[in-house]
Amino acid sequence: MLNRLFVPILVLAASTALAQMPASPYAGQQNRAIKALSAEDIRDLAEGRGMGLAKAAELNGYPGPLHVLELANELRLTAAQRSTTEALYQRMQSDAKRLGEAILQAEQNLDRQFSERRIDPASLQAATASVAALTGELRAVHLAAHLEQNALLKIGRAHV
Numbered sequence: 001m002l003n004r005l006f007v008p009i010l011v012l013a014a015s016t017a018l019a020q021m022p023a024s025p026y027a028g029q030q031n032r033a034i035k036a037l038s039a040e041d042i043r044d045l046a047e048g049r050g051m052g053l054a055k056a057a058e059l060n061g062y063p064g065p066l067h068v069l070e071l072a073n074e075l076r077l078t079a080a081q082r083s084t085t086e087a088l089y090q091r092m093q094s095d096a097k098r099l100g101e102a103i104l105q106a107e108q109n110l111d112r113q114f115s116e117r118r119i120d121p122a123s124l125q126a127a128t129a130s131v132a133a134l135t136g137e138l139r140a141v142h143l144a145a146h147l148e149q150n151a152l153l154k155i156g157r158a159h160v
Helices: 002-020 039-047 065-070 079-115 121-159
Strands: none
Touching: 039 079, 065 079, 065 121, 079 121
């Protein structure tokens, strides 16, 4: 008799406690294609966008090729500078898209290992190291473009 009374009370207490817990900050995100990435993150990676990865350059006066192309007239770029900047931008975009796709695959792999409940410490280490390495490469691609763009503009100013 006591067990029949105790179990429902325990269930009621547990459900009341759960109902009073604050909502998870991740509520709704469990339905994402890659749970750790928003739809915007996925789009940005696939399209080779900068996503703030080059802030160290931008905020220290090293402009990126896209911004230079947007201001080409105001900067009075020569035809050679414009052409070189366009080539730099295309190369950066190509590399960034390639790496973005690789990051998406690595994130998807990590997500899948968790969802399939087959992750262990070794596979966790390998998967996160892969994501980190690829993200580092992507950041370097964007920063290198800013560095190269800055050198191009300095060379152009020396000849003006």
